[in-house]
Amino acid sequence: MSIRLIALDLDDTLLNSKHQIAPPCVSAIQEARKKGVLVTLATGRMFRSAVGFAHELEIDLPLITYQGALVKHSLSEKTIYYKPLPTELSRELMYFLKEIGVYYHSYFDDQLYVEAFTEDNEKYASITGVERIKVDSLVDLLESRPALEILAVVPQKKQLSHLVDELSYRYGEHLNISRFKKRYLEILNKEATKLHALQVICRQYGIHQSEVMAVGDNYNDISMIEWAGLGVAMGNAYPEVKKIANYVTRSNDEQGVAEAIHRFVLRG
Numbered sequence: 001m002s003i004r005l006i007a008l009d010l011d012d013t014l015l016n017s018k019h020q021i022a023p024p025c026v027s028a029i030q031e032a033r034k035k036g037v038l039v040t041l042a043t044g045r046m047f048r049s050a051v052g053f054a055h056e057l058e059i060d061l062p063l064i065t066y067q068g069a070l071v072k073h074s075l076s077e078k079t080i081y082y083k084p085l086p087t088e089l090s091r092e093l094m095y096f097l098k099e100i101g102v103y104y105h106s107y108f109d110d111q112l113y114v115e116a117f118t119e120d121n122e123k124y125a126s127i128t129g130v131e132r133i134k135v136d137s138l139v140d141l142l143e144s145r146p147a148l149e150i151l152a153v154v155p156q157k158k159q160l161s162h163l164v165d166e167l168s169y170r171y172g173e174h175l176n177i178s179r180f181k182k183r184y185l186e187i188l189n190k191e192a193t194k195l196h197a198l199q200v201i202c203r204q205y206g207i208h209q210s211e212v213m214a215v216g217d218n219y220n221d222i223s224m225i226e227w228a229g230l231g232v233a234m235g236n237a238y239p240e241v242k243k244i245a246n247y248v249t250r251s252n253d254e255q256g257v258a259e260a261i262h263r264f265v266l267r268g
Contacts (some may be wrong), residue, residue, distance in 0.1 A: 003037060003265050005207045007064065007198055007224060008257060009216035010043040010050060013234050016253050019127055021053060028258040029057055032265045038205060040064065042194045044180060044220055047072050047110050049128040061201070066107065067176070067220050068197030069148045069188050081200045083189040084146035089174060093167075093187060094139050097152055102163065104152040106138050108145050113138055120153045149192075152185040160185060179219050186220065195223035213264060215249070215257055217241060232260045 006029075008014045016022055029039050039057065042064035043050050050065050054074040062071045062080045071081035090106075097104045105114040105121055113133050114121050125132050135141060154160040163185060167177045176188040194214075202212065210229035214221070217237035225231035226244045233245035234256045242248050247264075250256035 002211065003213045003230065004211040005038045005040070005202065005205070005213070006032060006261065006265070007040055007042040007194070007201075007212065007214045007228070009194075009218070009221050010041055010045055010053060012217045012236060012252050013215055013221075014041070014053070014252070014257050021056065022255050022258070024255040024258040026057065028261040028266065032261050033058075035265070037265055038207070040201065042068075042198060042214070042216070042221075042224060044186060044218075045128060046107060046112065046130060049130050051077075052129070062204070064194055064197040064201070066148050067178070067186060067188055067192055068194045069192035070110070071197045071200060080204065081197055083192040083196075084148050085150065085187070085189050086174065087142050087146050089171065090147045090150065091139055091142055093150055093171070094142075097150075100163075102152050102154060104138075104150050106141075106150045107148040108141055110148070113141060118153075148188070150187040151180075152187065154183050154185060181218070193223050194220060195227050198224050198227070213260070215260060217252070230264060232264075 014021055014025060033039055038061055039059060040061045040063060041050055041054055044067045045065060047065040047070055050063055051074055054063055059074050062073050064071050069083050072079050111133055112130050113135055115138055121132055154163055164179060174190055176190050176192050178186050180186050212228040213230040213232060214224040214228035215232040216225055217234040222241055222244060231245045233242045233248045235248060235251035249260040
């Protein structure tokens with residue numbers, strides 16, 4: 001079967017190291033759309049941070065954000081899929097992270113909330129173009145609304161591995177716990193994955209698994225890359241991602257997304 005839907009991760013995949021979409025990638029996506037191929041974004045970013053790129057690409061589809069915890073239409077902003085964290089587990093996790101001295105921030109109602117302004121969340125806010133909202137207690141926010149995600153920032157790689165093991169042992173049956181880059185740990189609802197969200201979009205548009213191309217670079221991309229009819233890893237992807245992909249394209253600074261689209265969609 002030919003490709004009918006392309007799901008693209010943003011950071012270190014579609015976006016280059018300057019956090020921009022290179023013109024060759026824009027052109028390739030536009031050409032694919034002219035052929036009737038649907039293109040969407042599948043990112044760990046907040047919706048408010050991802051939607052500007054969707055508008056730049058003139059995408060008129062639901063976007064997968066927060067790794068799949070929130071799927072929202074790029075234009076109408078209608079929510080298609082919403083899987084926040086269970087409140088009691090969120091409260092327990094926040095207390096646990098505070099007890100062991102691991103910094104974390106959280107997301108409520110598509111806003112970034114922090115208990116302190118730090119170098120890490122300042123850098124994140126600068127890259128993603130979002131505002132940080134400081135509150136006295138993230139736990140207290142849970143009284144009025146659920147959290148979409150908890151993101152822990154771990155100083156050392158060894159400590160991150162230990163924390164992944166510990167949380168997976170305690171909560172693996174109920175939560176999606178995944179590493180992001182070398183220092184971050186994303187904690188979400190068990191059903192908040194790029195795979196689950198992508199399947200929701202496919203059902204809505206009548207697209208078969210074999211007609212999907214998924215492109216990414218990081219641990220949180222593995223599920224959708226492995227599931228898609230054509231799974232593509234970036235040249236700069238982690239080895240674990242490359243291992244399960246059907247094809248490894250060029251890096252994000254070498255317009256790897258454009259190369260993959262030309263190879264499998266425009267020449268197909």
